[in-house]
Amino acid sequence: MKGIYHIKSISELHGMLGCDPPKHPSVSLIRFSDMKFPVGEAEFSGATVDFYVISMKDSSGQMKYGKGYYDFEEGTMLFAAPNQIMFHSHLSDEILDTDGWSLFIHPDILYGTALAEKMNDYTFFSYETDEALHLSKQERTKINTCVDNIKEEYGQNIDRHSNDLIVSNLDLLLSYCKRFYDRQFITRHKQSKGVVLKLEKLLLDYFKSEHALEKGLPTVKYCAEQLHFSPNYLSDLLKKETGKNTKEHIDYYLLEKAKQMLMATELNVNQIAYELGFENPKSFSKLFKKKTGATPTEFRQN
Structure with missing residues (x-):
């Protein structure tokens, strides 16, 4: 296969990245070090996904988002809405050598929730790569706590409370991101x-x-x-x-x-x-x- 892949499901994403099958159909956290790119540069120029992507980079390096490369600083976050180009073959080695994660959220898990109504308010999902969110150590800890709670929840046996708790922690995560972006605007007065x-x-x-x-x-x-x-x-x-x-x-x-x-x-x-x-x-x-x-x-x- 050549060109840009279009990935519709979390399961399909795991397959493309060479990861084990997902534990939840609509949400998954994958560390950069666990991502594998089995296709060669000549065959793979990128991929779009049908879900939201939130990424945290914990060390310096580069990653491809949207239109171009972005130099990550420690504690840097990027956000993408569905249908943006998210991966690039040139970056496979770079991603494997850096520390960070990507959280993938399929819109299916948001249907019928209050958070679905609020997603359009989180305008940072359409920011450019050089408009990333830069976090302090304390802020990074808060974000990682929310993400760990999401991972822990979908990693257990799924019951009737699971989706509500995942969405609640995601809501908290995005609320913190909005606050930290507001702080970033203020500090860059x-x-x-x-x-x-x-x-x-x-x-x-x-x-x-x-x-x-x-x-x-x-x-x-x-x-x-x-x-x-x-x-x-x-x-x-x-x-x-x-x-x-x-x-x-x-x-x-x-x-x-x-x-x-x-x-x-x-x-x-x-x-x-x-x-x-x-x-x-x-x-x-x-x-x-x-x-x-x-x-x-x-x-x-x-």
Whole structure:
């Protein structure tokens, strides 16, 4: 077989990695040292999986996640949602020589639970590899305790309480990760402040130029790409630093430009909407009223 594998089940994953059969159909913890890659580089370029992946690296080294290689520091965590490319043949020797683990969670175990409703709130599952979570020794201990509890629970004889206890410990694990990411945003305040200033300049320049007329409204994805972040990471960073996510920052500078044009030019509302990048003037008027409490015409008159 060649190219990218698509792995649908935990059992299939264990087979590909050369591990013993899993003890639970929907959750498994595998240490890097236990992973084996039986296929050669020419035959194997990666694999996607139908489950969530949480990885902890306990020593320095490299691993492939998503778009590129990532240099792990001690106590570094990465997260991936289903259907991301998770393995690469070049890394087989590197993984075997490093210390760490990956926790695989199939969505089946979450169905009907409160955690299933919360998974979209954990935006770090779509962060890029260079936006990893770096942990202190104490934080790493908390994470490993949660993971050990999950492993212990699925390693026993499964009964009617097993899934509830596994999901409860997973919920606690993800709650800690969210807290530690918030801490990371705070401790990197100087870096975050620089990002805020770069975004402000990016948006000011965008609306001063012909970009809006030529390209339409700036999107969250556009801003993230220009600042070299993933969309969710940028929004979370800005929210922690300023209280507003990327979309709210875009709307703020858009409305400031709209107000300026309404007061200082004789362009009609439709012309202003098109110059700001709106395809439909009604969308402009609706957003303007929602944010200011007045229609563009009422704002100009008053």
